[in-house]
Amino acid sequence: MKQSPSNINKLTNFEKRVLEKVSEIPRGRVVTYKILAGAVGRPKAVRAVGNALNKNLSLIKIPCQRVIRSDGELGGYRLGSRNKLRLLEKEGIKFSGQNKVEFFKKFIYKF
DNA sequence: CTATTGACGACAT
DNA sequence: CATGTCGCCAATA
Numbered sequence: 001m002k003q004s005p006s007n008i009n010k011l012t013n014f015e016k017r018v019l020e021k022v023s024e025i026p027r028g029r030v031v032t033y034k035i036l037a038g039a040v041g042r043p044k045a046v047r048a049v050g051n052a053l054n055k056n057l058s059l060i061k062i063p064c065q066r067v068i069r070s071d072g073e074l075g076g077y078r079l080g081s082r083n084k085l086r087l088l089e090k091e092g093i094k095f096s097g098q099n100k101v102e103f104f105k106k107f108i109y110k111f
Numbered sequence: 112c113t114a115t116t117g118a119c120g121a122c123a124t
Numbered sequence: 125c126a127t128g129t130c131g132c133c134a135a136t137a
Contacts, residue, residue, distance in 0.1 A: 014134065033119055037133095048134040050118040055135095069119065076118025084118090115137080124128080 011055065014042070018052040021111070025066045028091045029109035032070045039111045054078060066091075066109075072100025 011019070017040045025031055031039070037049045053064045059078065065087040069075040077084035088094075093107055 012135075037119090042133075044120095044131090045133045046119045047117060047132065048119090051116080051134070052118095054118055064118080067118080071120075074118090078118075081118085113137105116135085117133105119133105120131090122129090124126105 014040070014045075014048070015052040015055055017041075018049055019056055019062050019064075022053070022056075022062055022064050022067060024111065025063060025109050027063070028093065028107065030066045030068050030088070030093065030104060030107045031109050031111070032068055033075065034070050035108070035111070036067055050076065063087075068104065070101075072102075072104055 018036065021036060021039050033046050033049050034043075037043050037046045040049070042048070053067060054076070056062045056064050056078070059065075065077060065084045067075065074081050074084050074088070093104075095103055097103075
């Protein structure tokens with residue numbers, strides 16, 4: 001069998017570590033890209049972490065919608081931030097009123 | 112090796 | 125609050 005050369009998702013070590021960590025986040029909880037970066041031992045590789053999540057083709061299995069920005073914004077999502085929002089709402093995280101950063105604090109998951 | 116690309120963050124304006 | 129800028133970093137071309 002010819003296994004498509006550059007098709008199959010080949011994840012680097014770093015990317016795997018990131019996705020693996022994300023899998024630990026429980027339903028209804030979130031972490032920031034920054035926290036995640038620190039959790040994989042690369043506290044400054046925040047942007048790289050985001051790029052890694054972008055390679056998550058198993059959105060069903062890996063809940064990367066639970067990774068948001070430090071400024072309280074949702075951040076990106078492969079299938080559109082609109083979907084990200086919905087998924088989070090389904091988990092009981094529906095933004096209401098006040099300061100965004102403050103709001104999300106009560107949902108932050110500690111690795 | 113160099114340049115570019117981003118689901119980011121912190122800070123200045 | 126809305127931009128812009130700069131720093132960071134892994135992956136890619």
